[in-house]
Amino acid sequence: MISEYLTEKEHPAGPLQRLDPRAKIIGLISFTVVVVSTPARAIWVFAVYAAVVTFLIGLSRLRVGYVLRRALVVVPFVIVVAIFLPFFGRSGSGGYSLGISHMSAGGLLVLWNVGAKAILGVLSMILLASTTPFPDMLAGFRRLRVPQVFVLVVSFMYRYSFVFAEELRRMQRAVAARNFRGRWLWNVPILGRVLGSLFLRSYSRGERIYVAMISRGYEGTIGLSSPAVFGWSEALFLGLLIAVAVAVRVVASV
């Protein structure tokens, strides 16, 4: 799962891929915000949103299977909501309660609300992530004045989650190679020690990285450069996307 996010996705060429990351970040995040703020009952509005996302996915030539596979992350989330729905529905002020029926219409509306918005939000983020190489995205956030600390934390997480996953895998193998099977309760302390040792390794890794950074003259700031420019196509993309979303959203609420 993790490694899927960490491998170099082939980025099929397309108009979205060429856009400045800033335009995609602002556009798709605003789009998601508009979607989330739409009243759940305006079902046709969601159809329009879905059409917009589908159009953009088609435009950037992403493979359908790939997008769907990554969209599966919403499933557990929606299931949790579905399990707790009976409790929501009954006490909620929805007013559509059918009395004896276990699942009220209000509850169903909640489920639709959560499900539709989650899937649209996730699809927008998949669109963003699959058309923007990670370093470019970070540079985009940096140019949008997101504080450097946040960008760096995310950057380090991305860069080193792979190293740590590999380190953990090596330790697991080392433990298994010496015939350890973590099957019994009294094996738990050993697993705890493996995790403890992973923590210590990560800690000294952090120290070594810092030493290597100051050796190259690090004094608290890092310039992440990317050659992108905000031009006409960016303005067009951003303008159209937000205009369509807001227009539909406004019509829905009158």
Next chain:
Amino acid sequence: MALQGLSFSIQRGESVAIIGPNGAGKSTLLLHLNGILRGEGPIRIFGLPLEERTLREIRRKVGVVFQDPDDQLFLTSVAQDVAFGPSNMGLSKPEIEERVREALAAVGMSGFQDRSTHLLSFGEKKRVATATVLAMWPDILVLDEPTSNLDPKARRQLINILANLPVTKIIVTHDLPVAYEMCNRAIILSKGRIAADGPIEEVLTDQDLLEANDLELPYGFAIPPAGIPGWSGTSRTRSLSRDAEDELTEHVAGLNHLVGDPRL
């Protein structure tokens, strides 16, 4: 205290190998060279005393390539990482780009600019790590085990690149043939002390000295006696095959710009 009573001085343009068994304190010594660690005695780099005031200048002049490239390459793309040092030096954007291009060409990694660092192979990481320091045009290049885990071709390439860099070099290595090829002086470090310091031919041919310090030349490797034609003492890149030599000149061409200081 891992190091005790170390004292040595290195001339400009010298190439010094620091050799010694595991845990001898070699990596620790390197951390003193650019003031990450401070011992008790004074350290002078190019006549500058190593202290808070001079740290910035010294870290620009002393480029350290660490043992584990995963420590060195911390940014997400190759180009960003190589640009990190130059941008800390306050260079302009075009200058930075130029240096990134040159440094990557110097280690034979042109075209890897936009690759993700975490997906490179170990040897590729090692070369990019070297490039991150070359891009800063250091006056002293300090390398901790530059050839460990490299395949023979990558090892050969890196040796050729390094041997032809006209800067002062300090190389920590267990790879004695590499030390012999790239350096003209060797310091043996053992249990935090200097056990020997002298011309590399002398140190590496002293069987008793090597044995006393848990070192050993690889089987079949012999140091040729001086004075054989074709084995000139000044150029140490002797046994190159034809195409290796081509590669060499290509790298040297790429490196002419890297010679920041004509004095060296």
